[in-house]
Amino acid sequence: xxxxxxxxxxxxxxxxxxxxxxxNAEVWGVxxxxxxxxxxxxxxxxxxxxxxxxxxxxxxxxMEIVSKRMHRTYAEAEKIRRVIQSLxxxxxxxxxxxxxxxxxxxxxxxxxxxxxxxLAKLFxxxxxxxxxxxNQWFTWKDHEWVTDTPVIQYDTFCGxxxxxxxxxxxxxxxxxxxxxxxxxxxxxx
Numbered sequence: 001x002x003x004x005x006x007x008x009x010x011x012x013x014x015x016x017x018x019x020x021x022x023x024n025a026e027v028w029g030v031x032x033x034x035x036x037x038x039x040x041x042x043x044x045x046x047x048x049x050x051x052x053x054x055x056x057x058x059x060x061x062x063m064e065i066v067s068k069r070m071h072r073t074y075a076e077a078e079k080i081r082r083v084i085q086s087l088x089x090x091x092x093x094x095x096x097x098x099x100x101x102x103x104x105x106x107x108x109x110x111x112x113x114x115x116x117x118x119l120a121k122l123f124x125x126x127x128x129x130x131x132x133x134x135n136q137w138f139t140w141k142d143h144e145w146v147t148d149t150p151v152i153q154y155d156t157f158c159g160x161x162x163x164x165x166x167x168x169x170x171x172x173x174x175x176x177x178x179x180x181x182x183x184x185x186x187x188x189x
Contacts (some may be wrong), residue, residue: 002181004029010093010158012036012086013044017100017113017161020170022046024177025159027184035083035089051086059088083112087160091119095125095154098176100161100169103131103138103145116160126153130172132162137172152180 002175005081009025011018013034022044025032032047036169037056042048097120101113109117109129116149120140128150161169178184 004181005031007031007155007157008033008094010035010090010156011041011044011160012083012090012164013042013046013048015043016163016165017173018159019043020100020165020173021098021114021159021161024173028177028181029185030181033093035086035093037086040082040086051089054131055087055089056082059085059092084115087112087116087119090158090160091116091123091125094125094156094158096152096157098129098130098150098152098157098159098173100130100132100173102133102162102164107145111162113161116158120144120158125158130161130169132166132169135168135172137176145167149179150158150176152176 008031009021010033011021013019013022013036018034022032022034026046034042034043034044034046035050035051036048037051043069097116099109099113099117102110104110108114117127119130128137129145130137137148137150138145139150159173
């Protein structure tokens, strides 16, 4: 039997996918760390680690580079900068990365979730994305997305994704935990 207390989920605690990853971590007894910053509106306030200005700067990167990697521009670059900086800490802390959102035709992922995905690629992390448009998991392998049924294989992992979580996305997260750790403990069902 897997000792789930030896695993740690790193996330941002926002409504949608991140909160859902956190709820499932709590059900299975997985430790949880949610990175935040001053002014960050979180749904999930469990095990919050507020990043200092110095820590946020560790995740700083030129918005020009972000725009180039993501194949799009950002009108409110300063507004998204803190999110990008905090995502650096989320992805840098976990060995394996799971995201829920929409994979675009160019291989990037829609929204801020896309930056976490690009960081995972840059850091060479095992990476899986549940595409809510296709209702399917995909894993980044050999520079392309391939269909997959991933499991949590490392004791530190990230859970991130869209604020607009569908019922299918919610189910995909729960099934990821079930495949990885077995059925939920009886007292948590």
